[in-house]
Amino acid sequence: MKRVSRPLAAIAALALAAALIALGPSPAAAISPNLPASAPGIEYTAEPGDGAQRSSNGKGAAEMPTTPDDPIAPWLDDCLGSQDAKDSDGRVYNRFKWCKEFDLAVKYYKTENGKTVLKGVNQATYQAAGLGYNDSRATRTFFRIKPGTVRYTTWSNLEKLTTSKYLKLEISAECVPGSDSPGSGCAVGRSPAKMEWDQWNNFGGWVYWDVSSAGGKGEDFVAFHKWRFHFDGTSPGWPIPEERGETGPVGIRCDSGNYFKHGTRTYPHACIYTGAEPVLTYKMSENPEVGQHIRDAQNAPDTTWPKEDHPKKIPGKWNASVFLRGEPLHRVASRYEGGVIAKENEDVKQMACGQKRAINPWGPRYNATTGLPPYAPGLECDEYPFSSTHEGAADPEWDFSVRAVSKNDNGSAGSKLVNFYTDDRILMFLDDFWVDVVDA
Known part of the structure; x- marks a missing residue:
């Protein structure tokens, strides 16, 4: 009998580098090229070629939701409420849905009398989610700071009032280098989103990015990728040594199988989250x-x-x-x-x-x-x-x-x-x- 191996991509543990460190539990979101900022404080950092690779949903991109929960079939609260969502790799809710709730922290230093001194730590619980497209080789990744969870610790009382809440936090989704299947490629069609910590704390909305796939192997052009969120707390006058921090990778599988349909409607492309057993x-x-x-x-x-x-x-x-x-x-x-x-x-x-x-x-x-x-x-x-x-x-x-x-x-x-x-x-x-x- 023929036996095939199950291609489940492992999702590694969260690791925030140097000054950006991961703490306890928290879920996800992202942003797309042609949409206006949904809050006055959001900035988008333009990058060369940015905004050109938005995945196209066969139904029309506008039909992919701009928030991860489904008002007709709610799932996000159930997903985020589970213990698995509090783990470093999040929870694969089903083949098309993923969520996570975790903590992040940024340490801010100053040089005083020739010494590097820790001045304060900004912390927050973030929520993240992912929705795989069912008719396009893409997944939409969502992120937000859970409202009211930003904490300012170690700062002096004066700096809490004048400094900590006005520092910037930049979030972006990215493809994990070197994780693509041979002959395939992964791309993100949106630049980072940046706001002051206090603005993130009060924003409450979701930002999102589309992670798209091209290429692949076999008749169905199957490709495996990993994406992650990148955090950067660098602010004017507050450089952070080795400031790059990122979550652990999240695995997706994309394909162009042409035999999926409901009635007369076909679904010739899709990306699903690996880790769920059907x-x-x-x-x-x-x-x-x-x-x-x-x-x-x-x-x-x-x-x-x-x-x-x-x-x-x-x-x-x-x-x-x-x-x-x-x-x-x-x-x-x-x-x-x-x-x-x-x-x-x-x-x-x-x-x-x-x-x-x-x-x-x-x-x-x-x-x-x-x-x-x-x-x-x-x-x-x-x-x-x-x-x-x-x-x-x-x-x-x-x-x-x-x-x-x-x-x-x-x-x-x-x-x-x-x-x-x-x-x-x-x-x-x-x-x-x-x-x-x-x-x-």
Whole structure:
């Protein structure tokens, strides 16, 4: 059996260099070229060629939100409220969403009597988030200082009033040098955003940047990149030795697979966040017959049809523990898309279901004893693993299960599988995925 490795990019721990140091927990945002400043205090530092590489969303760039939360399907508070978001690498909420909440600090020094003296430390909790485009090779990265979290420590009382709050903090998103896949490139189409610390403290809004991808390998032009936020607290009269500070890298994968669609709408390009393991979840309350079939196939395969002359082994079972998890499934082109593997899977399934109309209705591979017994008209023969997987009925390395289920349940479950392939951006042959059945 072919086995593919899971390309999950590791996200390194946060490291702020020298005078910029990382403290405890906090989430994210960024800024795009043609939009006006959303607060009077924001400055954008122009750089050579800046603003020319904004990614183009197929729906029109204006439809990508300018804040990371979704008013229809809120997710950000849930993401930021988790302990994982407080870790240095943040939380991959799902394949298209990432968040983080962490602390940053900038130490300010002065030279007095020939000695370098620490005058004060400005600290803040920042929030960050990322939304992958589903029809463009880009992700939008968001950043803000969590309102009311700026702290001024070590400063004298006079300097707190006259100096600390008026120093500048510059934020930018950038591609991590040397992290791109061979033959691909990463770009950010916006210069840094800069405000005084007190302005960041009261701003409350999000700034954002689009991180875009080009190139890649294979038919789907798959490329892996890492991006990060860069902090700079340098202010006039307050130089900071080795002032560069940055968060740990965040991994994304971009592709140009042309087989993703919902109805007539296609999604030929996308970037997703690596680190989330795709799981197709069926609820027993919604698909009781197919759900029970999959449960039995995963947990008690020898009780299922067809009968084999050896203990059956069926892959795809999800478990949070890698030690209890089944081998993953891998998507292939469906028979409706002309997929050869899927057609072979369908042929073997029909033999097991008794759908071959030859002398032996179970075909040459099964018979009345080993194949699925005749079932009532109006029912359909469901198979697991799915015919659109490499591990389907024709795979010599794995076994499979068939069962008669109602047409409505079978059709509903099939639609969820098709939607899952697009919603979780499951690349053919490349992505591991699992199946879970839950009661609620």
